[in-house]
Amino acid sequence: MSKGHILVVDDNPNLLELIKMRLEAADYSVIATGEEAGALDLLKDEIFDLCIVDLMLASGDGLTLMEQMHGIRPDVPAIILTAHGSIESAVEAMRRGAYSYLTKPFEPVDLLLQIERAVENRKLNSEIKRLKEIINERYDFANIISHSGKMRATLDVVTRIAALDSTVYLYGESGTGKELIAKAIHLASGRKDQPFVALNCAALPETLLESELFGHEKGAFTGAIKSTKGLFTQAHGGTLFLDEIGDMPLATQSKFLRVLQERQFYPVGSEMPVAVDVRVIVATNKDLADLVKKGLFREDLFYRIHVIPIGLPALRERKEDIVPLVEHFLKKCRQQMKKEVKGLTAEALRKLMLHDWPGNVRELENTIEFAVAMTRQEIVTDEYILQDGKAAAQPPASAGAGANITATGDNPRSLKDARDAFERDYLAQVLALSEGNVSHAAKLAGKYRADFYDLLKKHDLKADDFKKPKPT
Numbered sequence: 001m002s003k004g005h006i007l008v009v010d011d012n013p014n015l016l017e018l019i020k021m022r023l024e025a026a027d028y029s030v031i032a033t034g035e036e037a038g039a040l041d042l043l044k045d046e047i048f049d050l051c052i053v054d055l056m057l058a059s060g061d062g063l064t065l066m067e068q069m070h071g072i073r074p075d076v077p078a079i080i081l082t083a084h085g086s087i088e089s090a091v092e093a094m095r096r097g098a099y100s101y102l103t104k105p106f107e108p109v110d111l112l113l114q115i116e117r118a119v120e121n122r123k124l125n126s127e128i129k130r131l132k133e134i135i136n137e138r139y140d141f142a143n144i145i146s147h148s149g150k151m152r153a154t155l156d157v158v159t160r161i162a163a164l165d166s167t168v169y170l171y172g173e174s175g176t177g178k179e180l181i182a183k184a185i186h187l188a189s190g191r192k193d194q195p196f197v198a199l200n201c202a203a204l205p206e207t208l209l210e211s212e213l214f215g216h217e218k219g220a221f222t223g224a225i226k227s228t229k230g231l232f233t234q235a236h237g238g239t240l241f242l243d244e245i246g247d248m249p250l251a252t253q254s255k256f257l258r259v260l261q262e263r264q265f266y267p268v269g270s271e272m273p274v275a276v277d278v279r280v281i282v283a284t285n286k287d288l289a290d291l292v293k294k295g296l297f298r299e300d301l302f303y304r305i306h307v308i309p310i311g312l313p314a315l316r317e318r319k320e321d322i323v324p325l326v327e328h329f330l331k332k333c334r335q336q337m338k339k340e341v342k343g344l345t346a347e348a349l350r351k352l353m354l355h356d357w358p359g360n361v362r363e364l365e366n367t368i369e370f371a372v373a374m375t376r377q378e379i380v381t382d383e384y385i386l387q388d389g390k391a392a393a394q395p396p397a398s399a400g401a402g403a404n405i406t407a408t409g410d411n412p413r414s415l416k417d418a419r420d421a422f423e424r425d426y427l428a429q430v431l432a433l434s435e436g437n438v439s440h441a442a443k444l445a446g447k448y449r450a451d452f453y454d455l456l457k458k459h460d461l462k463a464d465d466f467k468k469p470k471p472t
Contacts, residue, residue: 002027002028002029003026003027003028003116003119004028004029004049004050004115004119004122004123005028005029005030005031005046005047005048005049005050006023006028006029006030006031006048006049006050006051006052006115006119007030007031007032007033007039007042007043007046007048007050007051007052008020008023008030008031008032008033008051008052009032009033009034009036009039009051009052009053009054009057009062009065010032010034010052010053010054010057010081011034011054011057011058011059012034012054013034015054015104016032016033016034017032019032019052019111020032022108022111022112023112023115026112026115028115031046031048034058036057036059036060036065039051039053039065039069040065040068040069040072043069043072043073043076044072047073048073048076049076049118049119049122049123050076050077050078050079050099050115050118050119050122051066051069051076051077051078051079052078052079052081052115053065053066053069053078053079053080053081054080054081054082055080055081055082055089055093056082056083062080062081062082063080063092063093063096063098066078066080066093066096066097066098067096067097070097075122075125075126076122077099077118077121077122078097078098078099079098079099079100079101079102079114079115079118080093080098080100080101080102081102081103081104081106082101082102082103082104083103083104083105089101099118099121100114100117100118102114144177144180144181144184145321145324145325145328146321147318147320147321147324147465147466148313148317148318148319148320148321148465149460149462149465150313150317150318151313151318151321152465154181154310154311154312154313157308157310158181158184158185158188158310159188161185161308161310162184162185162188162189163188163189163190164189164308165279166307166308167260167279167280167281167282167304167305167307167308168182168185168280168281168282168307168308168310169282169283169284169305169306169307169308169309169310170182170281170282170283170284170310170312171283171284171285171288171309171310171311171312172285172311172312172313172314173285173312173314173358173360174285174359174360174362175315175359175360175361175362175363176312176313176314176315176360176361177312177360177361178243178283178285178312179198179241179243179283181310181312182196182198182239182241182281182283183196183241185239185281186238186239186241186279186281189239189279191237191238191239191279194235194236194237194238194239195234195235195236195237195238195239196235196238196239196241197231197234197235197238197239197240197241198240198241198242198243199212199213199231199240199241199242199243200243200244201242201243201244201245201246201247201248202243202244202247203244206249206251206252209248209249209252210251210252210255210268211228211230211268212230212231213230213231213232213252213255213256214230214232214255214259214265214266214267214268215227215228215229215230215232215233215267215268215274216228216230216267216268216269216270217267217268217269217270218269227267230265230267232259232265232274232276232278233274233276235276235278236276236277236278237277237278238278238279239278239279239280239281240278240279240280240281241281241282241283242280242281242282242283243282243283243284244283244284244285244286245282245283245284245288245305246284246285246286246288246291246296246297247286250296250297250298253297253298253301254298254301256301257298257300257301257304259276260280260301260304260305261304263275263276263277263278264276280305282305288302288306289302314357314360315357315360315361315363315364316356316357319353319424319425319428319429320428320431320432320461320465320466322352322353322364322428322432323349323429323432323433323466324432325361325364325365326344326349326352326364326368327343329364329365329368329369330342330343330344330368330372333368333369333372333373334372337372337373339372340378341372341375341377341378341379341380342378342379343378343379343380344371344379344380344381344385345379345380345381345382346433347381347382348371348380348381348382348384348385349429349432349433350382350429351382351385351386352364352367352385352386353425353426353428353429353432354425355386367385367386370384371384371385420459423455423459424459424461426445427441427445427455427456427459427461428461428466430444430445431456431461431463431465431466432466434466435466435467436463436464436465436466436467437463438452438453438456438463441463
């Protein structure tokens, strides 16, 4: 089995053949060429683990060729060979992206050692990239769209505390992505190779919830025909995520508090304590402080879980993220439904930007999934956006800024507040459509560039937040 696939470029045919023979003898697969254009064509057609390039070529210099190679395959390392060794050329080669540098004549063992290190480094980087892509595809911070200042501030806290073992308290409206954040915290922690166990406390009645959390012994209650491990035991060494913690019954709260304090518990029907090492993350869409005042949530438990509070902003507070979220969900739907839907019309995007999103990111994802499922075209039109009562607060297409006012009893927002809210949403929309290009956005808005910048400053919007992230 080959130890690696290597491309060698040198205009000296004798040296080229010698290097090829030595590397093949060392179990490497080698393609050798003296032609620069041929080398670039080979790099386009095949996957190499390493390129070895002579500094002085007949029709050009090796550093320029190396840079052209990196333009095609940026992840493939290059070793530069030269008979004109000097500190200056070595520094220049490394500065321009060479993995390492060898001066001719070189010892075969030195060449093999450099190659072995470069190929190993390439394989390691490839594995790291592969693992990152797997995590990114599922739960990573890149999937948690964070163009808006509020979401970036939230993720900044998340990255700081991920490696700790402190209890995390996530709060925010339903659909804001609390479980997604919890999984990201777990995967960024030292517990990432251990279990991540999740439970919705509102999904089970009190009797089943206690058994689910702590497990039970055979015969502990009717129907307990065998002993069962609870979620605390299953999460040992890893992370336990308890969603809707505000719906946990008071009796169970007492036992949960004891686990947090003593790091051990008694399974239902057992007299033997079980010790656990678990990082706990809880989440709620309720005001726990208010529940404490009403006697529905234990005050001591509230302070025990309220160690690192992290608030997740509602989607209506981070509308800068709507367009990139739409792109993310479109990509996901394309893959799942095998439909080539490329985007949305400007009017469809306008509807999305004006909607208040009471269901937050989850509602947006469902909206895009419905639209992709229903459309027969490559571009989704507004007829499939926010239909069937989903857009209860949606103003008509011809409405002006005042149509975005939402009355609540006798307290409608002031005209100025409504106008400011519409103006900010509109600015976010044109920035998203122009991908952060201020000149283009100003044209779309019919404003001079300087006036447009003043509006951005007024609403604390940054054009850079709307630029597409560069591929890594």
